[in-house]
Amino acid sequence: MSMGEGQNRRxxxxxxxxxxxxxxxxxxxxxQAAVLGTVIALVWFFTATAQENLSRLNISSGFGFLDTTAxxxxxxxxxxxxxxxxxxRAFLVGLLNTLVVAVIGIVLSVMLGFLIGVMRLSxxxxxxxxxxxxxxxxxxxxxxxxxxxxxxxxxxPLPGPAESLSPLPGVFLNNRGLILPEPVFGPASTAFFVxxxxxxxxxxxxxxxxRKQQVETGQLFPAWRVSAAMLILLPxxxxxxTGAPFELSFAEHAEFDFAGGMRLLPEFVALVLGLTLYxxxxxxxxxxxxxxxVSKGQREAAAALGLKDSTVLRLVVIPQALRLIIPPLTSxxxxxxxxxxxxxxxxxxxxxxxxxxxxxxxxxQAIEVIALTMAVYLTLSLIxxxxxxxxxxxxxxxxx
Amino acid sequence: xxxxxxxxxxxILIGVGGLYFFLPYDPLARVERPxxxxxxxxxxxxxxxxxxxxxxxxxxxxxxxxxxxLPGFSxxxxxxxxxxxxxDFCRALSGAIFGNPNQVRFRPLSAKDRFTALQSGEIxxxxxxxxxxxxxxxxLGFNFVGVTYYDGQSFMVRKAAGIETTAxxxxxxxxxxxxxxxxxxxxxYFRGRRLSYRVLSFEKNDExxxxxxxxxxxxxxxxxxxxxxMRLKLADPDANAILSEIISKEPLGPAVRQxxxxxxxxxxxxxxxxxxAEELGITSENLDEMLESDNPRMKRLLGREGAYGSTVGLNNxxxxxxxxxxxxxGEMFERNVGKNTPLGIARGQNALWxxxxxxxxxxxx
Numbered sequence: 001m002s003m004g005e006g007q008n009r010r011x012x013x014x015x016x017x018x019x020x021x022x023x024x025x026x027x028x029x030x031x032q033a034a035v036l037g038t039v040i041a042l043v044w045f046f047t048a049t050a051q052e053n054l055s056r057l058n059i060s061s062g063f064g065f066l067d068t069t070a071x072x073x074x075x076x077x078x079x080x081x082x083x084x085x086x087x088x089r090a091f092l093v094g095l096l097n098t099l100v101v102a103v104i105g106i107v108l109s110v111m112l113g114f115l116i117g118v119m120r121l122s123x124x125x126x127x128x129x130x131x132x133x134x135x136x137x138x139x140x141x142x143x144x145x146x147x148x149x150x151x152x153x154x155x156x157p158l159p160g161p162a163e164s165l166s167p168l169p170g171v172f173l174n175n176r177g178l179i180l181p182e183p184v185f186g187p188a189s190t191a192f193f194v195x196x197x198x199x200x201x202x203x204x205x206x207x208x209x210x211r212k213q214q215v216e217t218g219q220l221f222p223a224w225r226v227s228a229a230m231l232i233l234l235p236x237x238x239x240x241x242t243g244a245p246f247e248l249s250f251a252e253h254a255e256f257d258f259a260g261g262m263r264l265l266p267e268f269v270a271l272v273l274g275l276t277l278y279x280x281x282x283x284x285x286x287x288x289x290x291x292x293x294v295s296k297g298q299r300e301a302a303a304a305l306g307l308k309d310s311t312v313l314r315l316v317v318i319p320q321a322l323r324l325i326i327p328p329l330t331s332x333x334x335x336x337x338x339x340x341x342x343x344x345x346x347x348x349x350x351x352x353x354x355x356x357x358x359x360x361x362x363x364x365q366a367i368e369v370i371a372l373t374m375a376v377y378l379t380l381s382l383i384x385x386x387x388x389x390x391x392x393x394x395x396x397x398x399x400x
Numbered sequence: 401x402x403x404x405x406x407x408x409x410x411x412i413l414i415g416v417g418g419l420y421f422f423l424p425y426d427p428l429a430r431v432e433r434p435x436x437x438x439x440x441x442x443x444x445x446x447x448x449x450x451x452x453x454x455x456x457x458x459x460x461x462x463x464x465x466x467x468x469x470l471p472g473f474s475x476x477x478x479x480x481x482x483x484x485x486x487x488d489f490c491r492a493l494s495g496a497i498f499g500n501p502n503q504v505r506f507r508p509l510s511a512k513d514r515f516t517a518l519q520s521g522e523i524x525x526x527x528x529x530x531x532x533x534x535x536x537x538x539x540l541g542f543n544f545v546g547v548t549y550y551d552g553q554s555f556m557v558r559k560a561a562g563i564e565t566t567a568x569x570x571x572x573x574x575x576x577x578x579x580x581x582x583x584x585x586x587x588x589y590f591r592g593r594r595l596s597y598r599v600l601s602f603e604k605n606d607e608x609x610x611x612x613x614x615x616x617x618x619x620x621x622x623x624x625x626x627x628x629x630m631r632l633k634l635a636d637p638d639a640n641a642i643l644s645e646i647i648s649k650e651p652l653g654p655a656v657r658q659x660x661x662x663x664x665x666x667x668x669x670x671x672x673x674x675x676x677a678e679e680l681g682i683t684s685e686n687l688d689e690m691l692e693s694d695n696p697r698m699k700r701l702l703g704r705e706g707a708y709g710s711t712v713g714l715n716n717x718x719x720x721x722x723x724x725x726x727x728x729x730g731e732m733f734e735r736n737v738g739k740n741t742p743l744g745i746a747r748g749q750n751a752l753w754x755x756x757x758x759x760x761x762x763x764x765x
Contacts, residue, residue, distance in 0.1 A: 026407055033411020034418070041416040057541035058658050059519060072583040073590075073599045075573075083587040148607070155614045175615050176573060256561075256572045256618050257598075266616065267600070344578065344603040347611065353578060357512060358601060361579035364540040366516050 050367060063372075065363045066091065072358055074349045076265055087359050094354030095376060101268065101350060102337040102380070105275040109336060110329070112276060113283025118313075120288050131284065139281030143339055146278050151270035151346040158266070161257045170250045176257050178264040181248040192245035195238035196231070203227035267348040271340065279336045286328045290321035322395045330388040334381050341377075351376060452524055452656075452663035453497070453713050461503040464490035465523035468508045468604070471629040472737035472745070473529045473549075473652075482506045485548055485736045486527040488726040489654055489671065493525065495725030496670045496718040510604070512579040515540050518657060525667060527654040529623065531581045536655070545668040547653045550749040550758050551623040552646030553585050556631060559641050561618060566645045570595040572618035575608045577601065582622050585648040609633055623650050628743045665712045673719035675761035676701055677728035679752055684727035687720060701764045708764055719764070729759065 017023045054061045066088035073083055078096045081089055119131035138146075158175040159165065165173040172179040203223075210223035239245060251261030294317050302316040303309075344353035351373060360369040456462055466474035466486055474486040491501035509517050509528060518526045519541055529551075530536075532544040555574070557563040563572075566589070576582050578601035590597045600617055602608035609630050612620040620630065624646060631637045654671070656664050677683075680698055682690045691702055699705035703716035710716060726732050730752075737745045751757025 029407040030411045030414070033408045034415040037412030037415025038418065039415075040412070054541075056659075057519065058538075059541040060539045072587050073597065075598050075600055083591050152610070152614065155611070155616055160615050254571045255568075259571065259596075344601075345607060347575075347600040347602045347607070349601070353601065353603070357578045357603070358583060361512055361515070362535075362584065364515050364536070366519075 054367075060363075060365060061368065062365075063368055065365055065368070068363075070359070070362075072362070074354060075347075076268065076349055087363065090359055091351075091355050091372070094349060094351035097349055097354070098337075098340055098343075098351040098376075099380075101271055101275070101340045101343065101348070105272050105279070105336050105340065106333050108272065108276040109279040109283055109332075112280035113332075114287050116280060116284035117287025117291065120284060121291060135281045135284050137281075138277050139285075141278070143274065143278050144342055144345060146274040147270060147342055147346050150273045150277075151267065154266045154270045154273070164258075170248065170261075172251060172258055175266065176263075177266055178269075179251045179258045180262045180264070181250045182260065182262045183246040184249050185246045186244075188242040189245035191238045191242045192235055195234040199227075199231045199234040202230055206230075265348070267343075267346050270346055271343050271348045271350075275336055275339060279332055279339075282332050282335075283329060286325055286332065287321070290323075290325035291317060293324045294320045319395065320397075323392075323397055326388060326392040326395060330385060330392075333384055333388065337380055337384065338377060450660070450662045450713060452660045453666065456497065456524055460498075461505050462490055462494055462497070462525065463523040464493075464504050464506050465509045465514055465517055465526040465528050466490070466506050467528045468510060470529060470626060471632060472625060472741065472743045473629070474506070474508075474527070476506075476508075483736065485732055486529060486654075488732050488736065489527050489548055490525065492674060492722040492726045492732075493667060493670050495721040495723075496666065496673075496714055499715070499717075499721045501725035510579070511577060512603075515542075518542055518655060521657070524663070525654055525656050529626070529652045530655060531623075532651045532653050532655075533581060542655045542657050543664055544653045544655045545664060546671040547651040547759075548671065549625065549652045551625050551650040551652050553582055553621060553648040553650060554624040554627055554646050555619045555621045555643045556612070556627045556640050557619045557643065559639055563619070563643070566643060566647060567593070567595070569597065569619055571597065573598040573600060573616070574619045574621055575600045575602065575612045575617035576621050577605045577608055578603055580622070581648070581650065586621060589647045605630060606633075623652070625737065625743070625745060628737075628745055632742055662712055666714065669708075669712065669764070670718075670722050672761040673701060673722055673764065674726070674729040674732065675752070675759055676764055677719070677723045678730040679754060679761070682723060682728060683731055684724055687723055691720065697763070697765075706765075 017025075019026060021027060051061060067086050069083075070085055070087050070090045071083050072090075074081060074090065074093055076097055077093045078100065079089075079093060081093050116131045116134055119127050120135065122128045122131070155175050158173065161174045161176055163174070164179075167173065170181040206227055207223045210221040213219055213221055249260055251258040251263075298316055298320065299312055302312040307315070340350055341352040343350035344357055347353070356369055356373045360366055363369065464487070466482060466484075469475040470484070472484050474482055474484040476482050487504075487506060490504045490506070494503045495501045497503075507517065507523050509523075509526075514526055514528055514530065515536070517523050526542070527548075529549070530544075531551075532547065536542075537544055555563075555566060555569065557569075563569060569590075574586060574597055576586065576599060583599065583601060586597070586599060600608075600611065602611065605622070605626075609620060611617060613634055620627070622630070624642065627642045631640055631642065634640055654667055656667050676697075680690075680695070680701065682698065682701075687702075690698055691704065693699065693702075696705065700708065702720045703709055703718065707716055709718040712718075715721075727735070730747075733747065733750060734740065737743045739746065747755075747757060749758045751759065753760040
């Protein structure tokens with residue numbers, strides 16, 4: 001529609017053009033409407049054809065199945081789920097499992113990618129070569145092989161549940177996962193969480209104030225350190241006053257395994273590891289390219305002002321490099337999210353494994369299930385793009 | 401322009417009209433048909449009785465959906481030749497239709513993709529250790545033609561774990577393959593007995609069996625026949641035992657698309673013919689002698705009397721050709737999964753009804 005608006009402005013500048021085929025605005029409107037109409041008609045045509053064929057073949061259709069009892073178990077559920085829950089609930093469980101892998105994978109791979117990218121530019125020969133070797137090896141191995149390798153590499157050295165390692169009391173490590181005590185929050189936890197919230201809000205204001213203070217007076221205030229102290233002291237104080245906010249519920253030895261507690265599955269670890277190491281290889285190259293794009297003069301000028309090396313990197317180089325890093329980084333983040341759908345190969349119950357796998361097979365409603373799955377990935381990707389574009393606009397070069 | 405809505409309407413009309421004009425056929429007529437004549441699937445374009453047989457004959461081979469490799473049922477050897485009960489059933493079908501067993505193309509399918517492949521017409525018959533259930537028969541748009549193998553779900557465990565019965569599996573982690581009835585049976589069984597369990601569902605059984613071998617799970621579950629087959633893939637097969645308990649009914653059989661009763665009949669009666677042959681003592685070896693027999697049941701089955709083949713669009717020697725292709729049901733069983741194969745499965749429930757089993761074929765008459 002932006003084209004239409006452009007035409008519009010020109011049309012007004014050039015005075016009134018009579019309505020008709022010679023009016024560029026009318027023409028563009030008709031063209032665009034024709035395309036829109038064609039698209040709508042095509043979608044309608046495909047839907048109607050599919051529906052007709054399905055009813056002719058006596059195949060059920062529609063989304064009614066989402067309310068039906070699922071009847072199968074899922075090994076990792078972030079929300080309450082039992083076999084009696086509905087397919088819709090199973091969908092949510094799968095979606096959350098995908099999200100948690102994607103978010104953790106994105107954070108870790110961006111951090112690792114930045115580290116490797118900066119390392120590759122190091123003046124230390126060994127460090128630079130190690131980083132180069134990492135990039136070449138990791139990004140040139142297919143992701144599925146990464147997953148199999150890390151899954152079986154994670155499983156192999158771990159002992160069975162009977163010979164569990166116990167590095168700390170209540171913490172067990174075996175080939176069923178890393179089992180941690182689970183915190184059970186009691187009534188006293190409200191004050192604790194309120195204290196954390198106050199400390200967080202206070203830190204934000206403190207850091208802003210300190211920055212303003214520095215710009216106006218040149219005085220440095222150790223805002224980060226004070227904030228950190230506040231984040232520890234305030235909840236600590238609440239703990240002392242109201243008593244422990246949670247109790248630890250320890251896992252217990254059971255026949256085969258441990259019962260209770262929190263658990264980090266080997267499948268989850270292998271998936272995050274595979275995705276992170278693979279994607280970090282690409283991100284490292286993007287970061288390197290971004291940093292190299294900042295001209296040497298900038299660095300030298302900053303050094304001439306007497307800034308420390310780390311300060312030069314933080315205040316001069318990185319902000320300028322980010323302009324180049326963000327757009328390709330967005331694609332890598334999107335890739336990581338979509339690549340997480342390979343999880344089913346190593347039995348991690350993500351959206352594709354649970355919904356486009358088990359649910360699809362139990363219900364046989366391929367069109368609905370796949371359409372819903374595609375819609376989820378599309379929505380996730382669009383939201384990610386939106387956030388990254390917003391961030392990109394913020395760090396973009398402001399021409400004054 | 402003061403009223404863009406007019407231009408919008410004109411534009412949409414041009415778009416839809418243009419599309420409609422260029423379409424090879426009339427979409428409106430197609431869409432309205434099911435509302436006008438409900439459930440008369442026969443008058444659709446592709447699901448006419450006899451159509452599948454006609455297309456198979458035109459093409460010159462049967463598209464047969466099989467598994468990606470389950471020894472004894474359908475698995476390829478190093479030269480790409482498929483063997484197993486499910487593969488042999490398609491060969492028998494080829495024998496009945498073409499007079500020789502080789503006009504079959506095998507299409508390996510994952511558990512997930514198999515139904516879509518049959519629905520979309522990519523394959524003519526799904527002969528892939530598939531359990532006959534009501535929802536599959538009624539909601540997915542196809543029909544099962546019979547039971548080639550009576551199976552049941554069981555568990556494989558490590559002998560060292562000291563598990564004797566399924567009740568000992570409370571709290572265990574169990575590996576399986578995603579997209580099968582196995583997952584549901586497992587949930588039903590443990591839920592019904594209020595036992596806790598954890599399930600790990602892999603996309604392919606290759607990874608599931610490696611995970612089991614590495615000790616990630618305490619048990620591996622699938623149909624008992626599959627367990628015997630998968631045990632052969634383990635590093636040390638003898639260190640593993642298969643529980644004698646069966647937790648579900650798994651009648652495995654071939655399925656065809658709904659809407660072509662003739663094709664369904666061909667598949668159903670080919671299976672019945674193989675069973676009937678065993679009951680009558682006809683084998684691939686003594687077939688030529690039996691053709692001369694005076695027994696009226698044999699005469700009808702082998703096409704010496706009556707015209708049973710032509711009622712389903714085949715030659716009258718259809719059953720004789722099917723038997724010549726793969727032997728009778730008993731031969732097929734013994735060759736693929738029986739006592740003298742690595743699987744070593746006893747006939748058990750799959751013996752004929754005359755020998756205390758469940759295999760019972762409707763008579764050819």
